[in-house]
Amino acid sequence: MATNKLKAYFKSTDHAFNLLHGDCMTMLRMFDFSFSMIFADPPYFLSNGGISCQSGKMACVDKGSWDKGLTPERMHEYNYSWLKLCKEKLKDNGTIWISGTYHNIFSVAECLQQLDYKILNVITWAKTNPPPNLSCRYFTHSTEFIIWARKSQKAAHYFDYPMMKHLNDEKQMTDVWRLPAIAPWEKKCGKHPTQKPLALLCRIILASTKPGDWILDPFAGSSTTGIAANLIGRRYLGIEQEQDFIELGIKRKQEIERLETYMSFRNKIADVAKSEALCNNLFTSEPAPSEELPFL
Numbered sequence: 001m002a003t004n005k006l007k008a009y010f011k012s013t014d015h016a017f018n019l020l021h022g023d024c025m026t027m028l029r030m031f032d033f034s035f036s037m038i039f040a041d042p043p044y045f046l047s048n049g050g051i052s053c054q055s056g057k058m059a060c061v062d063k064g065s066w067d068k069g070l071t072p073e074r075m076h077e078y079n080y081s082w083l084k085l086c087k088e089k090l091k092d093n094g095t096i097w098i099s100g101t102y103h104n105i106f107s108v109a110e111c112l113q114q115l116d117y118k119i120l121n122v123i124t125w126a127k128t129n130p131p132p133n134l135s136c137r138y139f140t141h142s143t144e145f146i147i148w149a150r151k152s153q154k155a156a157h158y159f160d161y162p163m164m165k166h167l168n169d170e171k172q173m174t175d176v177w178r179l180p181a182i183a184p185w186e187k188k189c190g191k192h193p194t195q196k197p198l199a200l201l202c203r204i205i206l207a208s209t210k211p212g213d214w215i216l217d218p219f220a221g222s223s224t225t226g227i228a229a230n231l232i233g234r235r236y237l238g239i240e241q242e243q244d245f246i247e248l249g250i251k252r253k254q255e256i257e258r259l260e261t262y263m264s265f266r267n268k269i270a271d272v273a274k275s276e277a278l279c280n281n282l283f284t285s286e287p288a289p290s291e292e293l294p295f296l
Helices: 071-085 105-114 163-165 198-208 225-232 245-258 259-268 270-275
Strands: 017-021 035-040 052-053 055-060 092-102 118-127 143-150 177-180 214-217 234-239
Touching: 017 225, 035 071, 035 198, 071 092, 071 105, 071 234, 071 245, 092 198, 105 118, 105 143, 143 198, 163 198, 163 270, 177 198, 198 225, 198 270, 214 225, 214 270, 225 234, 225 259, 234 245, 245 259, 259 270
Parallel strands: 017 234, 035 092, 035 214, 118 177, 214 234
Antiparallel strands: 052 055, 092 143, 118 143
């Protein structure tokens, strides 16, 4: 384990938004720190030259070299490796959320069990506005899955049950979440091919962290995790190997540094707006005590 400080590609002035440029399999070995939560949206390995529908138009399924298909055996080895590294970066009571489709989620679940994580839930994200199936040969793909697991089989994890119940009209929230895909206002700084909606990440973060907690995303992409974290008073480290995407994440952080945009985003995300009445101290643009990541 390296002990020298790493050079951040970007570090915000409030120390709440930090980015490392590189492959997570390398970068995760270069620092020692324990996070309260990890969100990971690993490659689905779908880029095979087929066709899909994007923004109502036919498009080639080619997201980039990072998403090129692997054999099932190699994909499983890859998932096992990064999940093992992530486990070392979680607090004993920390939890991890992993997003996927049927292409990779079963491998992820098996790896979690092999690594002795405790699977807590498998969330079904039912998209309210899925793209159509252009081939008309099978059902429209309208769901993605998010596995929620904790590091330890025995250590208690944090779950804000009252908050989740409040967001669901005082009824227990189920493991089926009906949320839209990303809205146009979330793409003003640019587009990422697998960008997740802020509504999804805000719910995940509200459910499993407290204000001021540190959150890690080893596949940061356009840093939706970081934007959601900062909107609700959490702190973030993202790791991303594609420079175009890391620059997009920086632009998005700069976008919410404008108070008008910051407030507008919070008002547009239903869970955030609804949560404000329950916990007024949750929504602060300032992170809890000016702690920096010790290795940056």
